[in-house]
């Protein structure tokens with residue numbers, strides 16, 4: 001598997017979100033004044049500057065603007081803040097494609113999700129009045145005291161396997177000809193995630209999911225998704241006869257490895273759960289779908 005980098009879903013949080021006092025102005029002032037404190041600058045296009053493979057944050061300086069400098073959390077005693085900048089920086093790279101270690105990944109996902117949510121929620125959903133950021137940044141509040149908390153959009157993503165353990169890799173219309181990923185889609189209002197899995201796979205490929213096992217989740221803050229990752233077994237043949245996908249096919253492990261090696265196939269960025277699922281499948285480290293839910297008969 002030369003050329004394929006192993007990724008993994010991190011199960012234990014590294015970032016301490018400081019629930020007890022993250023809205024305490026004094027505590028946040030002390031964090032901002034901490035000489036070790038870091039400020040992550042995020043460009044308008046979700047880009048950050050990297051140095052030697054790590055996030056290049058700047059020291060905090062001057063007085064904190066609590067409507068601009070969000071408190072993200074503490075990592076190993078170091079407080080982290082995030083700020084959206086108005087200017088792009090030529091040396092910055094896209095967060096969708098950078099290769100980040102677990103700590104930086106968690107910092108970036110949390111910072112970006114919070115920034116995106118604040119920017120898209122200027123008004124209170126209950127009374128329509130303008131909202132402002134609470135001191136730390138985990139919520140917004142309107143003049144009537146209504147507190148608004150961050151929302152995420154649930155989505156399913158699945159390593160869909162056939163009886164020979166081949167994986168479905170699909171290409172969306174907007175992607176380059178060599179790019180493929182696993183099947184994914186949003187959970188609809190009132191829909192359990194497992195129903196969304198069965199429905200999305202059927203809609204996109206006409207395959208029938210017979211069994212599935214939950215693997216793990218990942219925040220994907222572009223702008224505010226939470227991906228629920230599954231491994232699933234499917235019956236039937238692939239038929240991409242509509243608007244959702246350009247193409248979809250079953251791939252064996254050798255086919256994926258060989259085509260990645262030769263440059264014919266481009267897998268999702270290492271930051272994504274899509275890539276983690278594909279890498280885990282390649283390494284034969286996904287659980288058996290049959291060890292989870294039996295979806296061969298309709299769910300009630």
Ligand SMILES: [Zn+2]
Pocket residue numbers: 124125126127128129142143144145146
């Ligand atoms: Zn309100």
